[in-house]
Amino acid sequence: MSNVADTSTPGPRRVAIITGAAEGIGHGIALRLAKDGFDLGLFDLSRAQEKLERLAESVRGEFGVRVVNVYGDVSREEDVERLVETVVRELGSVWAMVANAGISMNRVLHETPTEEMDKLLGVNFKGTFFCYKYAAMQMIKQGNGGRIVGASSIAGKKGLPEQAVYSATKFAIRGMTQCAAMDYGKYGITVNSYAPGVIETPLMGYLDEYHTSKTGQPKGSWTQSVSHEPVREVVEPPLRNGAQFNSLSVLGRNGQPEDVAKLVSFLVSDDASFITGTSSDHIL
Numbered sequence: 001m002s003n004v005a006d007t008s009t010p011g012p013r014r015v016a017i018i019t020g021a022a023e024g025i026g027h028g029i030a031l032r033l034a035k036d037g038f039d040l041g042l043f044d045l046s047r048a049q050e051k052l053e054r055l056a057e058s059v060r061g062e063f064g065v066r067v068v069n070v071y072g073d074v075s076r077e078e079d080v081e082r083l084v085e086t087v088v089r090e091l092g093s094v095w096a097m098v099a100n101a102g103i104s105m106n107r108v109l110h111e112t113p114t115e116e117m118d119k120l121l122g123v124n125f126k127g128t129f130f131c132y133k134y135a136a137m138q139m140i141k142q143g144n145g146g147r148i149v150g151a152s153s154i155a156g157k158k159g160l161p162e163q164a165v166y167s168a169t170k171f172a173i174r175g176m177t178q179c180a181a182m183d184y185g186k187y188g189i190t191v192n193s194y195a196p197g198v199i200e201t202p203l204m205g206y207l208d209e210y211h212t213s214k215t216g217q218p219k220g221s222w223t224q225s226v227s228h229e230p231v232r233e234v235v236e237p238p239l240r241n242g243a244q245f246n247s248l249s250v251l252g253r254n255g256q257p258e259d260v261a262k263l264v265s266f267l268v269s270d271d272a273s274f275i276t277g278t279s280s281d282h283i284l
């Protein structure tokens with residue numbers, strides 16, 4: 001069994017769709033799956049067009065894969081339906097759906113405006129639901145299995161301060177993932193999610209801006225408070241901040257998008273055919 005898309009025999013390559021691919025974790029996943037030999041359907045908001053075009057150009061050039069970029073909003077059902085339709089029309093099929101797009105806003109529950117709650121539910125939960133739904137419909141029609149992967153979070157496994165709604169959306173994704181795995185096992189479609197802790201992406205920048213503007217602390221100080229010193233500084237005595245070392249990551253460093261991408265690369269491979277319903281948190 002191969003760990004990558006089978007490109008050794010002539011014929012169409014497998015196709016993976018990645019939402020929220022212009023930046024952060026989605027960008028890392030797109031790079032990794034292109035390297036694995038997948039043709040790609042990339043999706044993001046239209047405001048991210050320049051970044052997505054640049055990514056598509058770079059993986060076409062470096063890995064010789066075909067790439068179709070589609071723009072829209074995952075919280076709009078018609079946009080996700082159009083995404084799957086376009087990718088099938090242009091690239092022939094869908095083997096993997098990586099429903100990565102998501103947003104984060106941190107706020108104490110009673111200070112959360114209803115519109116903000118709706119936005120989080122819309123993008124994180126409904127967006128993931130639409131991606132699972134249209135991917136599953138297409139994969140069942142194709143009749144040869146498939147892979148669905150969603151983005152949960154450490155906040156989808158335990159409650160954290162000021163994350164009531166974000167956390168609820170990520171718990172929901174984990175629950176939906178387990179149920180969908182039960183429903184689609186008989187079609188050879190596996191459904192899993194990743195549930196990391198701190199991964200260094202633009203999303204962490206937005207959260208830093210929110211917290212530092214609220215507290216008046218210098219920009220970057222919030223990120224630092226949830227971050228980790230590089231491994232060499234925390235494993236060699238004296239520990240500069242033992243409490244921090246233990247607080248979030250047992251590895252003593254923040255994750256990078258490519259750390260999540262390596263897990264996704266495995267989850268969409270043939271080798272992961274007996275892994276379903278999981279929400280992996282080994283990259284906390």
Ligand code: NAD
Pocket residue numbers: 019020021022023024025026043044045048072073074075100101102103104123127151152153154195196197198199200201202203204
């Ligand atoms: P990011 O903000 O860095 O990138 C998200 C990407 O999604 C961007 O390109 C953005 O334009 C796109 N996007 C946002 N809303 C969209 C929408 N409505 N429709 C289509 N595209 C949209 O975020 P990230 O840190 O890379 O996070 C990716 C996923 O991983 C999210 O679901 C997030 O909740 C989850 N996650 C992130 C972390 C972390 O520490 N960064 C930890 C756990 C889980």
